Amino acid sequence: MTAVPQRSSRIAVWRAEKLFTVRNVALAVALIALFTAGPLVLGAYWTRIVTVSMIFAIAAAGIALLYGRLGLVSLGQVSLIGVGGWITLRVGHATELPFELVLVVAAIGTGLIGVLVGLPALRLSGLNLAIVTLMLAGAFEVVFNVTGFPNGGDGFLGRAQGGVLQQPLPRPVLGTTDPDYFRYVLVVSILMFLVIALHLSNRPGRAWAAIRQSEAGALAAGIGTVRYRLWALAVVSATTGVAGGLLAANAGLLDPISFKASQSILLFATVLIGGAFSLLGAAIAGFLSQGLPPLLDAWGVNGNLIFVILGLGMIQAITTAPQGIAGQLKGLATRLRNRFTQGRSR
Template sequence: EVAMLAGAAAAGVVGVIVGLPALRMRGLYLALVTLMAAGGFTIVATAVQFPNGGAGFSGYGFDPQPMPRPWLAQSDAALLRYVIVIALLCYALIAWHLRRAPGRAWAMIRRSEAVAMSAGIDVVRYKCWAFALSGFLAGVAGSLLAATLGTLDARSFPASESILLFALTVVGGAFSPLGQIFSGILYRVVPALLDAVGVDGNLSFVIFGAALLHALITAPRGIAGQVLDAVARVARTRSAGSPDRGPR
């Protein structure tokens, strides 16, 4: 747990460092900068043969050391429960931010930076805050991935996976924490279902590409937005159809 928090804190610092040059960018350009940073880090980590550093001057290399699981998650079932609990805590952290001053500031900045500045919001501060929070959550996810795989390897999460997750973020719903749950489910369930029926799992890239086009054209809020809209329509229908129980 201490190592996970330390790694998450370090990732938060890296997030701020990556975000500083991109403070004036928005939308697709901002996403491209972060994706290029992830790709560059993967190239550097592979070149230096992270985490072992290669053979070195002596010419003798070392095999990757296994990553121990958290002491509360030694078995697969315990690890699953552990990951679910950590994911819920991260979800609660995001929800807390969205319901407080940072969330209101981020919403106003997303609509108009000029309006946010005129309202007295420190745009640079809250942008750096968003990068730090994103890096922290990515560090937590990386720690859980290392615990699941059992080893550290720069090739465990290539830049292509970042691009795929970026596309699935749009499909699931980029503006809602609920959308990221849908994105994670699609990321794992669709390839597994294809493999289960004997279809090449790489077909999932075609499915995800079609889903991305659909989301960009007809559903910019993603699956989460469609689900929330459907729930709201059902609630309005039931409210309109309920009998008036007031005094007669």
């Protein structure tokens, strides 16, 4: 009769030990420090840059999920950011809902659109899927250029016409200033990363890994490949929609020029360089895509040099570092820990 409670207590202790590892504690301390002192250390300009980098890190995490766990090459994530931003602007201007509820609506709407758009390409993979998703990104680019983004006007599109002034979308109550919005985006980004991490560490993640390893083997094991791929599309599209909503509230207005199909290719490249098999790689990819160009400008280097840097980074990632920068950092940490352990044992 006492075996079940004892087993439950052992499981609870094991989960607690797994949660409170040195790495997790260090990560928590770093995030708390970033939350409290980040804007003070970064300054006004870099606070805005890092805020946008965190937003794009959410979309990069979606790419990492599709590619790293399912082996799917998706080149349409930036377009889904635009979809999430469009829904956020339209609902935000048309209603008086709190921004948090508007984000939920954007997540649901973008998730549905992502699944519907992804259905035709559901059984594709590799180069074929990359081409199809790139074509869809081009189609979204045309739609954004034709319709524009809502800016407080009337009608379904919500566009201000003629001499009507544009109305920026107000920021959430908890993020009216740049430092406060930095912290707001940091918290939402952590929540989105946790959503993806929970999926990866539980049954969906195991099913996705089995599908990547062998779709035929997954089918033989009773895994519904279509259902789990749809699940992945829904999760990735919804979290990317949240990123679009955060981007829309950052400046209050969006421009179609920010959602070109080429930007999706750039973001995918940064995910490969940062590391497509970990969420740390997604965070690095967010900075590479949005933080590296202004950093080069600050150093007096033409920001367009990023294409050369990313090209060289892609070559290294494909040939010598398939785990990306995140994998190299993990390997370095492992070597340092082993050397420290050997030094103590002596």
